[in-house]
Amino acid sequence: MNLLSGMEKFGFSMDGELDILADDKPKKDAAQKTAAAPVVKTEKDFIIDKKVRCPVCDKDFPIKAVLATKLKRLEPDFDLRPNYEHVDKCKYDFMSCPNCGYSALDTTFAKIDTARVKLIRAEFCPSFKPQKETALPETYSYEYSIEKFKLALICTMKKRAKMSEKAYVCLKIAWLRRAQLKELEGNKDADPKIVDMIQKEYEGFYSQAYEGFMKAVSSETPPYCGMASEAVEYMLANMSVHYKKYDAAMKLIARLIQSPSTSRKLKDKCLELKEDIVAKQGAK
Structure with missing residues (x-):
């Protein structure tokens, strides 16, 4: 039985059974859909x-x-x-x-x-x-x-x-x-x-x-x-490789490897770059 029948004349079409507790019940499906929707950042x-x-x-x-x-x-x-x-x-x-x-x-x-x-x-x-x-x-x-x-x-x-x-x-x-x-x-x-x-x-x-x-x-x-000397010299070594100025790159790398102020991580990167240069020179 539709307990709200007759409300159509006021513009409300209330189909189905009346349940005044419906709004207080957790809407699991909706919540799950909302949680699952990815947040796209721009x-x-x-x-x-x-x-x-x-x-x-x-x-x-x-x-x-x-x-x-x-x-x-x-x-x-x-x-x-x-x-x-x-x-x-x-x-x-x-x-x-x-x-x-x-x-x-x-x-x-x-x-x-x-x-x-x-x-x-x-x-x-x-x-x-x-x-x-x-x-x-x-x-x-x-x-x-x-x-x-x-x-x-x-x-x-x-x-x-x-x-x-x-x-x-x-x-x-x-x-x-x-x-x-x-x-x-x-x-x-x-x-x-x-x-x-x-x-x-x-x-x-x-x-x-x-x-x-x-x-x-x-x-x-x-x-x-504002840039540290080690960062600039490593950057220049890579730029030198870009221009195929391998001697200039090697000098910069050697200076960085020998410097006590160069971090271990940067020295490792310099060694990798050195190997890359040797490989490129050997491929000539």
């Missing part, structure tokens, strides 16, 4: 909004930042490019003021002395043309980030930054271009002209980074733009 889940004050024009501006503590670190590339699950953190490793244009690596943005502020104001700001940006994108695209890193590179040159800082900015751009190339692998719809442009920029900035860091290692006191 880049947006790791991005937050922040405000930063520009040391050049003294104005606040918004940025997108990565919640690094929540990221799962993956195996780095051969040249120590960091990789993370769900997010390419390299895209967010800059700060760029939309008002005056001053841009830099996020680690060096606020570390600018009075003399260099004057250089930026005198040699960079007068030429900078602010762009009309109504709001920041939800996540940074590769093109968006590379554009800002290029501004940062111009700023590092205008403020007479150390060679290691200029080289590091070039390396970041090269890493981003390489990530783009990986994304385009196997994409039949990719424009060959765009792929060619990305490839040339990758090679160009990577070469600048290599030459810049090689000079920095011989002329600056570590750390190099």
Whole structure:
């Protein structure tokens, strides 16, 4: 018997037996389905909004930042490019003021002395043309980030930054271009002209980074733009292999293996790289 028959005229069609305890009973099936459903995370889940004050024009501006503590670190590339699950953190490793244009690596943005502020104001700001940006994108695209890193590179040159800082900015751009190339692998719809442009920029900035860091290692006191000397030398050894400069790579590896400050783990990596170089030289 339908105890709520007659309620149809009020718009309620109550089929089946009445059970006022039904809502209090645990819904096992629903709970199990909810628990079993996988949580799919995207880049947006790791991005937050922040405000930063520009040391050049003294104005606040918004940025997108990565919640690094929540990221799962993956195996780095051969040249120590960091990789993370769900997010390419390299895209967010800059700060760029939309008002005056001053841009830099996020680690060096606020570390600018009075003399260099004057250089930026005198040699960079007068030429900078602010762009009309109504709001920041939800996540940074590769093109968006590379554009800002290029501004940062111009700023590092205008403020007479150390060679290691200029080289590091070039390396970041090269890493981003390489990530783009990986994304385009196997994409039949990719424009060959765009792929060619990305490839040339990758090679160009990577070469600048290599030459810049090689000079920095011989002329600056570590750390190099916040990077430990051992990390930079191991990175350069791998970059030397990339350019088939095996003698240069071997010298860097030998120095790392002989140094008492090099960790056991890094020495083991150097020995592996040494074996790889010997194999490549033997294959000639």
